[in-house]
Amino acid sequence: MTLKRSIPALVAASFMLATPALAEGELNIYNWGNYTSPELIEKFEEKYDIEVNLDGYDSNETMLAKVREGNTGYDIVVPGDSTVKIMIEQGMLAEIKPNEMENFGNMDPKWVDVWWDPGRNYSVPWQWGTTSFTVDTEVFGGDINTLALMFDPPEELKGRINMLNDMHDVINAGLRYKGYDRCNSNTDELRDVTELLINAKQYWRTMDYSTIEKLTSNDVDLSQNWNGAAMRARAQRPTLQYAYPVEGFTGWMDNVAVLKDAPNMENAKLFVNFIMEPENAALISNFARYANGIKGSEAFMDEEMLSAPEIVMPADAPTPDFVKPCSQEVTDMYNKIWTKLKQ
Amino acid sequence: MGAVQHSGADARLDEARRRVEADTRRRRRQLLAPTLIVIGVFGLFPLTITLIYSFLSPGVYGGVTWEFSTDAYVQFLFERDIFDDTLSFSGTYLSIYGRSIGLAFGATVGALLIGFPTAYFIASKPPSQRNFWLFLITLPFWTNLLIRTYAVLLIIRDEGIVNLSLQSIGLIDQPLTILYTDFAVFLGLIYSYLPFMVLPLYASLEKLDFRLVEAAYDLYATRFQVLRHVIVPMAKPGIVAGCILVFIPGLGAYITPELLGGGKELMIGNLIALQFGGSRNWPFGSAAALILMVVVMMSLIVYVRYAGKEGNSHG
Numbered sequence: 001m002t003l004k005r006s007i008p009a010l011v012a013a014s015f016m017l018a019t020p021a022l023a024e025g026e027l028n029i030y031n032w033g034n035y036t037s038p039e040l041i042e043k044f045e046e047k048y049d050i051e052v053n054l055d056g057y058d059s060n061e062t063m064l065a066k067v068r069e070g071n072t073g074y075d076i077v078v079p080g081d082s083t084v085k086i087m088i089e090q091g092m093l094a095e096i097k098p099n100e101m102e103n104f105g106n107m108d109p110k111w112v113d114v115w116w117d118p119g120r121n122y123s124v125p126w127q128w129g130t131t132s133f134t135v136d137t138e139v140f141g142g143d144i145n146t147l148a149l150m151f152d153p154p155e156e157l158k159g160r161i162n163m164l165n166d167m168h169d170v171i172n173a174g175l176r177y178k179g180y181d182r183c184n185s186n187t188d189e190l191r192d193v194t195e196l197l198i199n200a201k202q203y204w205r206t207m208d209y210s211t212i213e214k215l216t217s218n219d220v221d222l223s224q225n226w227n228g229a230a231m232r233a234r235a236q237r238p239t240l241q242y243a244y245p246v247e248g249f250t251g252w253m254d255n256v257a258v259l260k261d262a263p264n265m266e267n268a269k270l271f272v273n274f275i276m277e278p279e280n281a282a283l284i285s286n287f288a289r290y291a292n293g294i295k296g297s298e299a300f301m302d303e304e305m306l307s308a309p310e311i312v313m314p315a316d317a318p319t320p321d322f323v324k325p326c327s328q329e330v331t332d333m334y335n336k337i338w339t340k341l342k343q
Numbered sequence: 344m345g346a347v348q349h350s351g352a353d354a355r356l357d358e359a360r361r362r363v364e365a366d367t368r369r370r371r372r373q374l375l376a377p378t379l380i381v382i383g384v385f386g387l388f389p390l391t392i393t394l395i396y397s398f399l400s401p402g403v404y405g406g407v408t409w410e411f412s413t414d415a416y417v418q419f420l421f422e423r424d425i426f427d428d429t430l431s432f433s434g435t436y437l438s439i440y441g442r443s444i445g446l447a448f449g450a451t452v453g454a455l456l457i458g459f460p461t462a463y464f465i466a467s468k469p470p471s472q473r474n475f476w477l478f479l480i481t482l483p484f485w486t487n488l489l490i491r492t493y494a495v496l497l498i499i500r501d502e503g504i505v506n507l508s509l510q511s512i513g514l515i516d517q518p519l520t521i522l523y524t525d526f527a528v529f530l531g532l533i534y535s536y537l538p539f540m541v542l543p544l545y546a547s548l549e550k551l552d553f554r555l556v557e558a559a560y561d562l563y564a565t566r567f568q569v570l571r572h573v574i575v576p577m578a579k580p581g582i583v584a585g586c587i588l589v590f591i592p593g594l595g596a597y598i599t600p601e602l603l604g605g606g607k608e609l610m611i612g613n614l615i616a617l618q619f620g621g622s623r624n625w626p627f628g629s630a631a632a633l634i635l636m637v638v639v640m641m642s643l644i645v646y647v648r649y650a651g652k653e654g655n656s657h658g
Contacts, residue, residue, distance in 0.1 A: 061620040065405045086404055159520075165606045167621050206523050206605035218502055221521070328403055335622045336422065342609045343435045 037287035103276035125293030228289035244317035251320025397629035414555025415630035421473035450532035458540035466548035523605030
């Protein structure tokens with residue numbers, strides 16, 4: 001019996017000794033809203049006799065602002081790729097060494113040596129996806145694989161567009177359309193992009209995160225979107241199609257990590273190991289409709305996910321661009337552009 | 344008080360009086376303590392933090408670093424050009440404040456125009472029925488503001504009740520674009536804050552002596568003259584209170600512009616929220632909040648002075 005295998009027993013035993021009335025442990029998870037499979041949580045609770053508390057946030061910034069002061073009581077957070085890097089640099093995450101855990105062998109090797117956590121000493125994949133856009137092909141019949149539809153739209157899409165209310169997603173799309181680098185500090189190029197965005201704004205109806213609702217209520221016919229949300233929207237509005245623009249699009253991964261001051265450190269580690277089990281990873285994907293990074297999980301995934309065009313990229317699509325965190329100087333410039341845009 | 348005639352009895356009486364007074368003062372202080380603590384802990388203390396933060400430098404990933412800086416205030420009016428670092432006047436934030444003030448003012452006027460007849464109607468009912476009408480006015484408060492705002496969104500959207508019914512009776516053939524415009528925000532603000540207008544107006548109008556209205560008619564006043572010279576002056580405290588109660592929360596509204604405005608343009612509340620989230624500039628967020636407070640307080644002072652003078656001339 002390895003030490004790791006005996007952890008559950010040890011944890012259970014220690015809790016029994018310490019708190020005879022409550023014969024179970026606790027785990028506090030702070031994840032994006034509407035993103036955690038209830039089935040997964042139930043299974044974990046039953047297996048380890050641990051009570052899970054779930055709380056939600058709507059952006060990396062919200063989460064970061066809350067946990068950076070410490071003592072939140074949360075054990076697990078699910079930051080995006082660049083936020084993982086920031087949190088490691090700021091010393092906010094516990095070095096839990098998932099790479100030494102029992103189920104680590106299930107992780108797809110391509111997600112092990114990632115720039116935000118090389119070798120995976122702090123985090124494991126939760127889900128990964130792409131950020132591009134969805135168009136109603138009944139409203140617009142032409143080629144959808146170009147960012148021109150957002151920045152220089154045809155007549156039928158003018159005023160029928162929703163952009164994500166996210167500084168980086170909007171500015172990065174503009175940079176790609178113009179063929180400029182991400183995390184750009186070249187003033188001429190940024191001025192160019194600022195003009196592009198301000199001009200395009202007249203064609204946009206809204207800037208909002210609730211993309212599924214905007215599309216299915218027919219408020220808009222095109223929306224910047226994440227692939228999983230695109231799939232959920234298509235279920236209700238079948239003429240929607242997810243675009244893979246030739247100019248490029250964003251790739252991202254949300255990762256499960258443990259806070260340095262986690263009150264239930266051992267339970268948190270149990271959870272991290274638990275979700276690297278293919279069957280459990282599949283539960284995550286079946287709920288939120290994004291791919292996970294665990295080999296063998298396909299066998300447990302819903303049939304429709306294995307062939308969905310939002311998940312299975314066409315062979316000729318560009319490689320998703322995982323954007324690294326920008327320097328403070330660039331972020332400051334982006335902030336100014338963003339405020340100017342929303343003036 | 345003549346010190347010379349002091350007998351022993353007088354001195355004791357004085358002593359007793361002083362003790363009673365001291366007791367009263369102490370008891371008053373003790374009774375005031377809960378209020379003072381609440382104001383201190385929940386009012387002054389957070390405000391002090393805000394004030395201090397507004398003079399610090401932003402931390403790299405949110406928060407503040409303890410370095411004195413007036414950048415947050417400079418940034419409000421001037422911008423260091425993104426491209427060549429020169430300082431020039433910038434109307435970006437002023438225009439956001441301008442839009443907010445305009446929308447909040449419009450909503451206040453709208454709420455007054457709808458709220459006054461409503462309050463008058465209730466006040467003119469027999470006392471036994473008034474409570475029922477007041478109950479109807481407060482009914483929406485039973486539901487969360489977010490839910491009510493969503494309800495407005497569902498009603499005015501392209502495929503909402505308003506557009507569908509207008510289309511079905513053939514008045515329009517294309518849906519009217521109401522949702523995600525400033526007009527939608529304006530409607531939402533009026534709807535959210537109307538009860539704050541009606542209740543103080545009702546409190547004033549309820550006390551109105553309708554015999555004075557009759558007297559005015561007897562003296563050949565027209566309807567408009569009665570309204571202007573009799574009813575409005577007597578309802579003035581209610582009008583002032585109602586306008587303040589609608590204008591101030593309207594100015595800082597966050598949910599309404601976020602949901603009904605489509606998120607394309609900021610109001611003050613959204614600008615401040617943005618500084619604590621995506622923009623990671625807490626000092627500027629603090630400064631923007633304080634500037635808003637100063638604007639509100641100054642306009643209140645001006646208003647109260649003006650209203651006070653008016654009141655004197657009437658008295």
